[in-house]
Amino acid sequence: MSTIRDVAKLAGVSTATVSHVVNNSRTVRPETRKAVLDAIKRLNYRPSAIARSLTTNVTRTIGVLVANITSPFFAALVRGIENRLEAYGYQLIVCNTDEQASREARYLDLLLARRVDGMIIAPTGEPQPLWRDFVAHNIPLVFIDRKPSEPCGPVIALDNFAAGYAATEHLIRLGHRHIAILVRSPMLSTVVGRRDGYRQAFRDYKLPLDESLIYVSDYALEAAHETAQRLLTTSPWITAIIATNHTMTLGVLEALQEQYIKYPDDVSLVAFDDNPWHLLVTPPLTSIRLPIQELCDAAVTTLRAALEKKSARADARALPDVFVKAQLIARASCRKI
Amino acid sequence: MSTIRDVAKLAGVSTATVSHVVNNSRTVRPETRKAVLDAIKRLNYRPSAIARSLTTNVTRTIGVLVANITSPFFAALVRGIENRLEAYGYQLIVCNTDEQASREARYLDLLLARRVDGMIIAPTGEPQPLWRDFVAHNIPLVFIDRKPSEPCGPVIALDNFAAGYAATEHLIRLGHRHIAILVRSPMLSTVVGRRDGYRQAFRDYKLPLDESLIYVSDYALEAAHETAQRLLTTSPWITAIIATNHTMTLGVLEALQEQYIKYPDDVSLVAFDDNPWHLLVTPPLTSIRLPIQELCDAAVTTLRAALEKKSARADARALPDVFVKAQLIARASCRKI
DNA sequence: CTGTTAGCGCATTCAG
DNA sequence: CTGAATGCGCTAACAG
Numbered sequence: 252m253s254t255i256r257d258v259a260k261l262a263g264v265s266t267a268t269v270s271h272v273v274n275n276s277r278t279v280r281p282e283t284r285k286a287v288l289d290a291i292k293r294l295n296y297r298p299s300a301i302a303r304s305l306t307t308n309v310t311r312t313i314g315v316l317v318a319n320i321t322s323p324f325f326a327a328l329v330r331g332i333e334n335r336l337e338a339y340g341y342q343l344i345v346c347n348t349d350e351q352a353s354r355e356a357r358y359l360d361l362l363l364a365r366r367v368d369g370m371i372i373a374p375t376g377e378p379q380p381l382w383r384d385f386v387a388h389n390i391p392l393v394f395i396d397r398k399p400s401e402p403c404g405p406v407i408a409l410d411n412f413a414a415g416y417a418a419t420e421h422l423i424r425l426g427h428r429h430i431a432i433l434v435r436s437p438m439l440s441t442v443v444g445r446r447d448g449y450r451q452a453f454r455d456y457k458l459p460l461d462e463s464l465i466y467v468s469d470y471a472l473e474a475a476h477e478t479a480q481r482l483l484t485t486s487p488w489i490t491a492i493i494a495t496n497h498t499m500t501l502g503v504l505e506a507l508q509e510q511y512i513k514y515p516d517d518v519s520l521v522a523f524d525d526n527p528w529h530l531l532v533t534p535p536l537t538s539i540r541l542p543i544q545e546l547c548d549a550a551v552t553t554l555r556a557a558l559e560k561k562s563a564r565a566d567a568r569a570l571p572d573v574f575v576k577a578q579l580i581a582r583a584s585c586r587k588i
Numbered sequence: 589m590s591t592i593r594d595v596a597k598l599a600g601v602s603t604a605t606v607s608h609v610v611n612n613s614r615t616v617r618p619e620t621r622k623a624v625l626d627a628i629k630r631l632n633y634r635p636s637a638i639a640r641s642l643t644t645n646v647t648r649t650i651g652v653l654v655a656n657i658t659s660p661f662f663a664a665l666v667r668g669i670e671n672r673l674e675a676y677g678y679q680l681i682v683c684n685t686d687e688q689a690s691r692e693a694r695y696l697d698l699l700l701a702r703r704v705d706g707m708i709i710a711p712t713g714e715p716q717p718l719w720r721d722f723v724a725h726n727i728p729l730v731f732i733d734r735k736p737s738e739p740c741g742p743v744i745a746l747d748n749f750a751a752g753y754a755a756t757e758h759l760i761r762l763g764h765r766h767i768a769i770l771v772r773s774p775m776l777s778t779v780v781g782r783r784d785g786y787r788q789a790f791r792d793y794k795l796p797l798d799e800s801l802i803y804v805s806d807y808a809l810e811a812a813h814e815t816a817q818r819l820l821t822t823s824p825w826i827t828a829i830i831a832t833n834h835t836m837t838l839g840v841l842e843a844l845q846e847q848y849i850k851y852p853d854d855v856s857l858v859a860f861d862d863n864p865w866h867l868l869v870t871p872p873l874t875s876i877r878l879p880i881q882e883l884c885d886a887a888v889t890t891l892r893a894a895l896e897k898k899s900a901r902a903d904a905r906a907l908p909d910v911f912v913k914a915q916l917i918a919r920a921s922c923r924k925i
Numbered sequence: 926c927t928g929t930t931a932g933c934g935c936a937t938t939c940a941g
Numbered sequence: 942c943t944g945a946a947t948g949c950g951c952t953a954a955c956a957g
Contacts (some may be wrong), residue, residue: 639934
């Protein structure tokens with residue numbers, strides 16, 4: 252691959268001039284510029300991002316860690332972040348941690364070695380010592396969707412408490428008293444928020460809260476499925492279920508189908524993470540729609556602010572958290588009781 | 589961030605020794621090695637992947653271009669490729685082209701500048717001049733899912749002809765004669781294959797083929813939806829529909845629902861891209877399951893072979909294409925007629 | 926307006 | 942077994 256020196260030689264100028272033509276970093280006489288551009292074209296020269304990064308100490312790369320790229324929610328998040336960030340000339344390195352803290356750690360290490368300019372992280376839940384290294388090296392961290400177990404940067408997330416509350420309140424108002432909720436490990440801030448919103452709704456409506464109706468499951472579809480089966484057999488008196496994510500929703504619907512339990516007749520349903528197919532099952536699902544676009548916008552805005560501050564040597568950790576509201580979309584999967 | 593020189597100084601050795609300790613590239617006296625490792629730990633030294641790439645001319649990075657990261661199919665593809673490739677110490681830079689040739693071109697340019705070691709590409713359909721540059725610089729290209737419009741590397745794809753044939757034959761055997769098929773632009777090899785398989789099935793069964801039942805739609809959900817509506821109103825006599833991807837399936841189901849058309853009573857349905865929710869709609873969808881794992885395996889194996897060959901200065905283009913078979917899963921969305 | 930030069934952080938000869 | 946020296950491709954002073 253031809254280098255800046257090849258171009259300089261061919262154009263009969265110095266490498267400095269070539270560099271300045273390429274980067275528009277100082278005025279170059281039109282004829283000189285043309286000679287350089289011609290040489291560049293003839294040699295099919297393409298500056299090495301590697302070499303450039305080495306000298307400038309800037310990679311224009313943002314590391315993105317998501318817990319599960321096959322989840323529609325995270326996939327949409329990645330797409331949104333990429334679209335907004337590319338407008339500012341940043342490129343993403345997306346890594347899929349698959350909900351494993353060990354993978355998260357490995358990727359943090361790799362991305363640190365690659366000297367990314369910043370990170371957007373949906374953490375797995377466990378604290379990561381490497382976060383501190385990023386902070387120590389002034390590489391801003393922005394957490395998205397989930398709060399880190401240790402504060403190492405601003406958080407952009409859903410108001411999970413409100414969302415959990417809204418789902419529960421919707422059912423309570425329809426007359427439900429025995430509402431089960433399917434959640435993941437309470438190590439995740441999303442889970443804590445949604446569960447506590449659920450609890451608070453019961454308190455506010457002065458209804459007895461049965462903690463045993465909070466079912467905890469692993470994130471895999473099979474696990475969600477099994478937990479849903481268990482839920483239906485051990486607590487058959489419940490009249491409603493809240494599934495707190497996409498996989499839980501699938502698991503619940505599978506279990507209902509197997510046990511010939513009809514919704515909303517036998518049990519009402521509220522699903523988190525709205526999806527196109529929620530409209531296509533019979534009857535359509537009442538869902539909590541997460542404002543993905545807003546999350547992406549806020550994450551990118553915050554990250555950019557952090558990158559700015561960094562150059563100004565201020566403390567990037569001082570940026571404010573952002574919480575966005577979800578929206579309950581009432582459809583036919585919940586009935587009055 | 590501390591450098592190799594800081595470590596060398598602290599350990600009282602040369603940078604060469606530090607380098608060799610880090611890379612295990614020559615025998616170092618145990619005490620020396622220990623001194624180096626201690627210094628590394630104390631300084632929290634982390635070699636710069638940038639600098640290393642500059643000297644070695646290797647990035648251990650693979651560029652991955654997918655058409656639409658929010659599609660369950662491509663998301664699963666990315667996940668599979670990442671899982672297999674990380675075992676060999678490669679990292680991915682995943683880029684979402686959003687089905688736009690211009691974005692594909694921009695990303696090719698960026699990844700070339702970043703000197704990736706290889707590429708896995710699901711092309712948008714239009715030929716990309718930059719492919720030639722990769723080939724010229726001996727950076728192997730592996731195409732996945734879709735054939736490139738110009739042969740620039742091995743192709744790992746579905747046997748789309750067989751899949752289209754299987755879907756159509758399934759319906760023909762059930763007695764259907766008026767079968768509509770919803771496809772994307774025939775610029776895509778996947779579309780051509782599926783469509784031609786459809787045609788061939790009619791020929792083989794000596795049935796008249798109505799070309800006007802091949803409906804072409806853009807890939808967006810709204811477009812698929814509108815095309816499905818049009819299909820149902822302009823060709824109401826059809827007794828079956830084949831939706832050739834995830835979005836088309838959603839569009840068809842939406843249109844059926846709006847027009848109160850029941851499947852399989854009024855119209856039978858075959859959907860490409862099996863998804864968990866296909867089991868949860870009523871009745872469950874007969875689907876074509878794509879062997880994603882096999883695609884990923886073959887792509888990674890082929891890429892690794894190409895990377896090997898490259899070092900051996902052989903022609904990486906000479907690697908064989910791989911075609912894998914899809915599987916039709918008969919469920920209740922098709923009825924006998 | 927342009928050229929010279931000195932690194933950026935590392936791997937890798939070649940000597941010892 | 943170890944060190945000194947060179948260069949990867951580029952940008953950024955500094956000089957002219």
